[in-house]
Amino acid sequence: MNRTMITATNTLSQLQKQMDIASDNLANLGTTGFKRKQSSFSELLVQQFNNQPSAGAEAGRLTPLGIRQGVGAQLAQSQIVMTQGSLKSTDRPLDFALTSEKQYFRVLEQSDNGSAVRFTRDGAFYLTPTGQNENMLVTSAGHPVLDANNNPITVSADASNYKLMDDGSLAVQLNNGATQEIDLGISLVKKPQFLEQMGGNLLGMPNNLAELNVTADEIYTDLNGPLRTQIAVSQGMLEQSNVDMSKEMTDIINLQRSYQFQSRSISMADQMMGLINGIR
Template sequence: MNRTMITATNTLAQLQKQMDIVSHNVANMDTAGYKRREANFTDLLFQQFNNQRNLNAEEVRLTPAGIRQGVGAKLAQSQIVLQQGALKATERPLDLAFTKEGQYFRVLEQTEDGAAMRYTRAGAFYLTPVSDNETMLVTGDGYPVLDENNNSIIINGQAKNFKVTETGSFLAEAANGAIQEFNLGVVLINKPQFLEQQGNNLLGLPDGAAGEGIFTELNGALRGQIGMAQGSLEQSNVDMSKEMTDLINLQRAYQFQSRSVSMADQMMGLINGIR
């Protein structure tokens, strides 16, 4: 296998990963709170041949000196784009949407290794009974929504009215007029590139990673930074026209690399056929 084949096959494998990312974005175009991902590429190792002995002759050169032969490209990073999505009014009191970028609800997911902290912008919440006189606020997949102290939000009695303030205070009014107030757990993501998709529109930290610097918990005086709307859901920030354009460019690049492999194979066949 010559260098042309090595370079093309390496790049083909990485283009397939980018195609998977674009396909995932398109598949979640109608998922509330979903944030699209973008792929960034970088060069693999390359060899440099310094064919110019007199470097003074290339003082005005803008590109690196010599001849560089690479072995393809690799997917350097798949980063979440935190751009705000459009809000869709639902008039449902338990539908919540952030109005500012980078803010996420804290939820608790039960995994094989135990409970794990997750983050989501999907604000379609529901109530599920935990006892005869208690209900708990959960996501559409049944994960408990946490308050600012990372405790589950459990409402005593039969609640009939709900109100959520712009700064994330959740108020439940019981049938007897008593009001229970909870501060929803909200974080501000500072470094989205460190988060991983955990499925079900949830984000989480990699195993063993510390959250210091990656996000800020908006508790206490910081709660004034929260922007939240009740009776609305945030739509995904996927732009179908952009995704389709990226997909077309990917297909062209994939065809180009495939053609390189075919041409290299034909050239080797011609060489082997020489007697």
């Protein structure tokens, strides 16, 4: 196949992946606590064709030796951008916004394959009855919110007031005057690039930690005990997505132009091959 076709075809498949990332960012423009992803490209292997059998035969040459031909580009890296999103006031007592970039709430995702601890920046929480005169604190998707010991948080059904403390503990005022205090499960993610997107605005641990030569303790730390003084969270507010619509739209337009250029290269190479094959 023509070298031009190979180069353009390789690059087209990678441009499609970058387009998917930009489209996902734009689709989550209004998702609470969403963190956009940023991608970068690198050149694939190149081939060197030397003009002479030895470098000595090129004595006095001013231009680079030989001819270098590439085979396209690839998506080198796609990483989460952890910049803080803007805060929106809701005045709702169960809306919490983390104001430190690398801190996450811990929630429990339950599926047919079992349950697993996930991380999220979406602090829009709700109460759902458990049927035992208690309410469970859950996310908007129904995932139980975990406490400092990774247990689902339940509060008495006759709770009347909720107040979030500076250390991430939730004080629940009951109708009989008693107070129930619960420590929200919050983790500091030191290496967020190792986390995988699990859908539903959730991040999770990879299954191949041994292959990555990293341990869970190196990726995140639960902010418990004395570490809770590091927690930065506000009540009655939600963190907005850190997606910049103008930037994503500009990136998509540039990607479309690049896609058109590569497609045109394939068309021109096909026309050239047609001309050659038509020679009699």
